[in-house]
Amino acid sequence: MGSNSARVPSTDESVYRDTSDLILTHHVACRMECREITLKEIKEILVHGKLNNKKSKIGSQGDQTYALEGYSEDGQNIRVVVAPEKNGLVVITCIDLKKEWPCHCN
Numbered sequence: 001m002g003s004n005s006a007r008v009p010s011t012d013e014s015v016y017r018d019t020s021d022l023i024l025t026h027h028v029a030c031r032m033e034c035r036e037i038t039l040k041e042i043k044e045i046l047v048h049g050k051l052n053n054k055k056s057k058i059g060s061q062g063d064q065t066y067a068l069e070g071y072s073e074d075g076q077n078i079r080v081v082v083a084p085e086k087n088g089l090v091v092i093t094c095i096d097l098k099k100e101w102p103c104h105c106n
Contacts, residue, residue, distance in 0.1 A: 016051075016066035019043040021088030027105060028091045034103035035096045041072040042094060045080045055079065065092060 022042070024032075032038070049070035056066045063083045071077055077097040083090045 013051075015084045016068065016082055016089065017046055018089060019046050023085065023088045023090045025090060025092055028093050030105035031094050031103065034105065035076075035094065035099075035101045037072070037076065037078060037094050037096070041076070041078060042080055042091060044072065045070045045078050046082065046089075049078075049080065052079065055081070069097065 022039075024039075032042070045068050049068035052067040052069050056064075058064060061083070063085070065081055065083045067079055067081045069077070069079045076099075079095040079097055081092045081094075083092055
């Protein structure tokens, strides 16, 4: 394998694809509103998106983060960053990879 194997441990995809218990941070809720990304679109990217190993890493809180990317039904190229926790999958942020949206989130 390449150098990416050190960044993202090989793991069962269900760790970052299970949308049954999503926990939305305040940050992602604000970003979703600014960037016109719906919860349905977040779930679709988590289930069907491609894992971006270069953007997946150990997060600032010491947790493993996973970045998944794909296209929404309306054509937005979206990246969703999540971190698995005991009580669910924490959705940290979402990014529109093709458009800069005005946003005033903290």
